[in-house]
Amino acid sequence: MKQTPVTTGYGAAIRDGFEYLLQNHPSVFTIGQGLWSPWYVGNSMTDLDSQFGRERVIDTPVSELGCTGAALGAALCGYRPIVIHPRVDFMLLAVDQIVTQAAKWRSMFGGQVCAPITVRAIINRGGEQGAQHSQSLQSWFAHIPGLRVVMPSTPTDARDLLIASVLSDDPVLYLDDRWLYGLEEELPPIEERNLAQEGPRLTRTGQDLTLVGCSYSAHLCREAAARLSANGIECDVIDIRVLNPLDSTLMIKSAKKTGRVLAVDGDWRSCGMAAEVIASISEAVDPRVMRAAPRRVTLPDAPAPTSSPLERSYYPTVDYIVQRALALVGAQQETFE
Amino acid sequence: MRASSADTSAERNAFSLGNLADAGSYHEPLLIDPLDNEALMSGLQRMILIRVVEEKIGDMVSQGVVKCPCHLVIGQEAPAVGVAGYVRKGDRVFGAHRSHGHFLALGGSPHGLLAEVQGKDTGVSRGMGGSMHLIDIPNGLFGTVPIVGATIPIAVGAGIAAKMDGNGDMAVSFFGDGATEEGAFHESMNLASTMKAPVLFVCENNFFSSHLHINLRQPDSSVCRYAEAHRVGWARADGNDLAAVRTATKEAVEAIRAGEGPRFLELVTYRWRGHVGHREDEDVGVKRKDDLAAWKLRDPISRLAVSLEANGALDRQQLKRFWTEAHTVVEEAWAEASHDQYPPAKALLSRVYSGTMARKR
Ligand SMILES: Cc1ncc(C[n+]2csc(CCOP(=O)(O)OP(=O)(O)O)c2C)c(N)n1
Ligand SMILES: [Mg+2]
Numbered sequence: 001m002k003q004t005p006v007t008t009g010y011g012a013a014i015r016d017g018f019e020y021l022l023q024n025h026p027s028v029f030t031i032g033q034g035l036w037s038p039w040y041v042g043n044s045m046t047d048l049d050s051q052f053g054r055e056r057v058i059d060t061p062v063s064e065l066g067c068t069g070a071a072l073g074a075a076l077c078g079y080r081p082i083v084i085h086p087r088v089d090f091m092l093l094a095v096d097q098i099v100t101q102a103a104k105w106r107s108m109f110g111g112q113v114c115a116p117i118t119v120r121a122i123i124n125r126g127g128e129q130g131a132q133h134s135q136s137l138q139s140w141f142a143h144i145p146g147l148r149v150v151m152p153s154t155p156t157d158a159r160d161l162l163i164a165s166v167l168s169d170d171p172v173l174y175l176d177d178r179w180l181y182g183l184e185e186e187l188p189p190i191e192e193r194n195l196a197q198e199g200p201r202l203t204r205t206g207q208d209l210t211l212v213g214c215s216y217s218a219h220l221c222r223e224a225a226a227r228l229s230a231n232g233i234e235c236d237v238i239d240i241r242v243l244n245p246l247d248s249t250l251m252i253k254s255a256k257k258t259g260r261v262l263a264v265d266g267d268w269r270s271c272g273m274a275a276e277v278i279a280s281i282s283e284a285v286d287p288r289v290m291r292a293a294p295r296r297v298t299l300p301d302a303p304a305p306t307s308s309p310l311e312r313s314y315y316p317t318v319d320y321i322v323q324r325a326l327a328l329v330g331a332q333q334e335t336f337e
Numbered sequence: 338m339r340a341s342s343a344d345t346s347a348e349r350n351a352f353s354l355g356n357l358a359d360a361g362s363y364h365e366p367l368l369i370d371p372l373d374n375e376a377l378m379s380g381l382q383r384m385i386l387i388r389v390v391e392e393k394i395g396d397m398v399s400q401g402v403v404k405c406p407c408h409l410v411i412g413q414e415a416p417a418v419g420v421a422g423y424v425r426k427g428d429r430v431f432g433a434h435r436s437h438g439h440f441l442a443l444g445g446s447p448h449g450l451l452a453e454v455q456g457k458d459t460g461v462s463r464g465m466g467g468s469m470h471l472i473d474i475p476n477g478l479f480g481t482v483p484i485v486g487a488t489i490p491i492a493v494g495a496g497i498a499a500k501m502d503g504n505g506d507m508a509v510s511f512f513g514d515g516a517t518e519e520g521a522f523h524e525s526m527n528l529a530s531t532m533k534a535p536v537l538f539v540c541e542n543n544f545f546s547s548h549l550h551i552n553l554r555q556p557d558s559s560v561c562r563y564a565e566a567h568r569v570g571w572a573r574a575d576g577n578d579l580a581a582v583r584t585a586t587k588e589a590v591e592a593i594r595a596g597e598g599p600r601f602l603e604l605v606t607y608r609w610r611g612h613v614g615h616r617e618d619e620d621v622g623v624k625r626k627d628d629l630a631a632w633k634l635r636d637p638i639s640r641l642a643v644s645l646e647a648n649g650a651l652d653r654q655q656l657k658r659f660w661t662e663a664h665t666v667v668e669e670a671w672a673e674a675s676h677d678q679y680p681p682a683k684a685l686l687s688r689v690y691s692g693t694m695a696r697k698r
Contacts, residue, residue, distance in 0.1 A: 037548040061518035061554040062485050062546050089484065093519065128405035128456060130467050132484050302685045306405050306467035307456030309679045 007184040013155035014044040014176060017162035018082075020190055022052045025080060028166060031058040031067050032084025032120075040086050041122065042181055068094035068119065072102050072171075075117040080166050085121040088135050088175065094119075102171035103146035114169040120162070123177040123215070123266075125304065128311060134304035138214065139265070139272040141173050142244040148172040148195060149243040153218035155185050157241060160193060168195040177216045177266075199247040202254070206234025208329055210254040212277050213264040214240035217316065221264055224321040233329055243273060248280035255281045259291030260328055264321055269298040295328055297321055351562040354542070357575055357605040358558055360631030366644035367580045374650040376422055377641060380579050381651070382659050383421075384414040384638050387441045389663040393671060394437070394454055394468075395615035403454045405467030408483075410438035412577075412609035415637035416541045417442035419582025420509060420602075423590040424477055427506035429495040431488035432481030434469050435541075435608075439511050443476040447667055452674035458684070459677040465688060485546075486512065486519030489538070493525045496534035496599070507535040507593045515546030517560045526567040526599070533598035537589055538569070540603050541576060545625075547612040564601035576604030577637040580644070607632040 008016065021028045034040020036049050036059040049057040060067050064085060071081035085091035091098070098119055105115040125134040142149045148170050152158040158176060165172040172195065203218070204225050211221040218239035225235040236254040240246070255261050261281055263274035274296035281294060297316050305311055356362040369377065391411045397403040410417070417438035424430060424443060432439040440450055445461065453460025454468045462470050469483040479495060482488055492510035499506040516522055517540060529536045540560050544551050551558055564571035570592060574585040582604055589600035609629065610617055618626060645651035 034547070040547070059549060059553070061549075062515040063518045063520070065520050093484075093521075128467055130405065130465070130470055132470070132482055133406075300685060302689050305456075305465050305680070305685055306470075307458075307464035307680050308404065310456075310464070310682070310685050313682065314685065 005186040008155050008187050009043070009181060010155045010158050010176070010183045011043040011181040013159040013187060014162060015046060015048070016187070017159040018045060018048055019051070021163060021166050022048065022056060025166070027078060027080045028082065029056040029058065029074075029079060030082045030084060031060060031071055032086070033060055033062065033090070034086050035059040035084060041084060042178060044176070045084070064090050064093040065097060068097040069101070072097055072115060072117050075115050076105070076113065080116050080118070082118045082120055082166055085119065087124050087133060088121045088137055089132055091119065091121040098141075098147065098171070098173065099144050103144050106170070107146055115171050116169045118165045118172045118174055120174045120176070123175055126179070126311065126315070128306040128308060129304070130306035131303035136175065136177070136267050138175055138243055139267045139276070142246070142273060142276070144244070146171065147244060150174045150195070150241065151215035151243060152176060152241065153180065153215050153239050155183055156187055159187060160190065161195070161198065161241065163190065164193045164195040164198060167192060175215065179216045180219060183219065195242070199242050200238050200240045200250045202236060202250060203239050204235060204237040206236055207258055208233045208235060209260045209262060209325055210236045210238065210251065210258045211262050211264065211321070211325070212238045212240065212251055214243055214273065215266065217264040217266045220316060220318050220321055223318045224325060227318065227322050228325055231326070233325065235325070240273070246276065246280065248277075248284070251277060251281055252284045255285050256289055259289060261294040262321070262325055262328055263294065263296045264316060265296070265298050266316065267299060269296065269301050272298055274298050292328055295324060297324055350559070351565040351571070352557040352559055354558045354573070354605055357573065360607070360628050360635060363575060363577065363635045363640070365640050366647040367578050367640060369580050369644055369648055371648060373580065373583065374645065374648070376583065377579060377645060378650060380418045380422060380583070381638065381641050381645065382663070383418045383442055384579065384641070385659050386447070386663045386666065387414045387417070387438045388638060389660070389667045390441060390447050390450065391437060393451070393667050395610065398615045405454055405456070405469070406613050407454060407468040408435040408613050409610045409615065410435050410608070412632065412636070413541060413543060413606045414438055415579045415582050416539060416576045416604040416606060417511070419579050420511075420537070420539055420586050422583055423586045424509060425506075426477070427499070427504055428477050428509060429479045429492070429499065429506070430477050430509040430511070431479055431492040431495070432471070432511045433485065433488060433513065433516065434481070434483035435513065436471055436481035436511065437468065439481060440471045440473055440478055443473065443478050445471075445473045445476055445478065446670070448670035448674055449473070451670050452677050455674055456679060457674055457677040458680040459674065463684070463688070464680040465684070486516040486521045488512070489516065489522050490525045490528070493529045493534055493536055496529060496536035497532060499535050500533075505594050507537055507590065509537045509539060511539045511541065513546065514540060514542040514544065514551055514560055515554075516540070517563060518546070518554060523563065523567075526563060526569055526601070529599040530567045530569050533596070535593045536599040537593055538564070538599060538601045540601070541606055542603050543606050543608050545608070545612070559603060561601065561603050569599050569601045570597070571601040571603065573603040573605065576606030577635045577640065579637060579641050607635070609633065
């Protein structure tokens with residue numbers, strides 16, 4: 001008799017990652033706002049405090065900078081703390097500790113020491129929350145040498161890349177997106193992996209177009225590719241997974257094959273991740289190989305509005321990606337001249 | 338148990354809230370100076386208006402009509418109204434995520450707020466901000482934002498600007514007990530103190546930062562100790578007693594306008610609804626259920642009404658009329674806002690940059 005597969009949601013998969021880490025690595029602890037609240041971080045940390053004790057699952061005052069710096073200090077002294085910021089926007093109060101301290105610590109002291117801190121921030125947008133509760137800013141952080149930036153788009157990655165982030169001896173920013181919490185899949189057994197060996201992954205193959213995205217955008221790309229396939233257009237879909245340091249090998253190879261690239265990112269356009277993808281490809285691929293100019297789909301360059309009609313048109317959708325992809329594939333004669 | 342609303346000097350303890358922390362520790366009637374009757378009567382009306390607006394928004398949140406996150410101020414009407422009574426034209430006020438009360442207390446239009454929470458172009462932030470981002474320059478409200486602590490240094494800057502202007506105007510910074518845990522708060526207090534900036538810091542201590550009680554976040558329950566450390570003159574009052582809030586504010590504002598530098602007020606109060614949304618017990622903290630019932634008896638509105646009745650300034654009929662009038666105003670404003678237009682699509686990009694430049698004076 002065949003067993004029905006047990007599927008796990010994205011949030012529960014993150015919780016599995018925390019549970020594994022807290023169970024198997026005594027040096028791991030977590031600190032951040034909302035860790036004792038049933039709702040703050042979705043279902044991604046439910047009851048960890050009662051399971052592992054409030055000494056290792058620490059809810060905090062409203063002090064993002066202090067908590068992040070304190071986690072860094074503990075990381076320098078043999079612990080592997082995970083700082084939780086329930087929203088990217090709140091994490092910005094701690095940017096000095098992440099960008100100017102943690103990311104620099106190893107290199108500026110001659111590569112002799114490690115700062116194994118993981119900063120987990122949640123992208124939590126939509127719902128008419130507006131400008132100050134909707135930022136993702138991965139491009140900003142992916143700009144920083146010394147800071148690994150991880151964005152899982154599937155439940156398995158959500159669990160396994162969290163574990164890899166925490167076990168990495170480098171500082172890591174791990175960003176998960178609440179819009180992915182609805183995804184479910186069957187999880188393979190846990191395997192500890194070296195984050196330095198993880199990178200972009202080809203999640204679908206096709207010869208007509210390369211779609212590249214990370215996190216929720218990678219999910220949108222997968223959905224769009226399925227729709228395009230029904231229209232006879234086959235896509236390579238690349239899920240970036242690790243944004244920094246960026247390994248562009250796979251996207252370059254794919255662009256050479258398809259000759260068309262659509263980079264999708266749920267962040268702003270200027271100096272954004274989509275621009276980085278296109279730049280990395282453009283530097284490495286002979287323009288004569290390309291069948292069309294690369295294109296990007298991003299947020300419009302404006303803060304998030306609250307008003308529902310404006311909000312509805314603000315975020316990229318599967319429909320929009322499909323439409324842009326069709327235009328790109330139709331634009332055969334578009335050249336670089 | 339009975340306690341005085343404002344601390345007497347013998348009881349001044351910058352570390353402990355003393356009796357004020359005890360939900361059941363309050364007195365009625367309030368201690369009212371008859372000369373203040375008129376201001377208290379209009380304060381009562383304003384508190385009733387805030388209550389009715391908030392209840393309306395709460396209902397609309399529960400029905401899913403209002404979708405933006407709303408942090409309701411029900412139960413905490415007195416601090417906003419008491420302080421607003423001493424704000425004059427030229428002053429600049431800043432708030433946070435729980436600022437519907439600040440907006441209305443300063444004279445903001447219910448329609449502007451009710452349109453904003455619906456994302457309408459006629460809202461105070463033209464539908465771009467929702468509940469958490471309110472502005473009303475004509476009434477002195479320079480901005481309310483939901484990043485905890487963010488407006489505290491901004492208010493200090495507005496105070497410095499007021500000092501440079503030299504007109505005796507001040508800045509007011511409203512924030513919660515949670516905000517005192519941010520570094521920006523401490524930097525701001527030190528800066529304002531050192532620069533003798535005309536700033537009124539108003540901390541509405543309602544014991545909670547979302548789900549966590551202050552006892553789980555700070556070693557002491559009173560935040561006045563921070564003012565003491567930064568040598569900012571402070572006072573503490575029962576934040577559910579409009580008369581006491583007014584007395585404390587009056588003294589502080591007089592000192593600020595006399596050029597003595599910043600002042601700090603801690604107003605002890607309690608929110609009746611959850612941290613966000615319409616429910617009462619959402620994200621409950623330490624024994625909130627029991628406390629809530631007790632704090633509802635310490636209602637700033639009914640306490641003031643009882644007291645004004647006792648001294649003959651108010652009668653039952655008038656009180657009834659205040660409530661009916663508020664309901665009429667709110668229902669009309671809601672109906673109007675519901676029919677208003679959303680911002681046009683081009684608003685998304687056209688409101689980002691001004692494109693203009695400074696003119697020579
Ligand atoms: C920088 C930052 N950190 C965390 C939050 C999440 N948050 C929103 S309101 C709030 C509670 C703040 O409590 P308090 O200042 O006491 O205000 P109250 O809600 O009691 O009015 C928190 C933690 C935030 N908005 N901004
Ligand atoms: Mg509070």
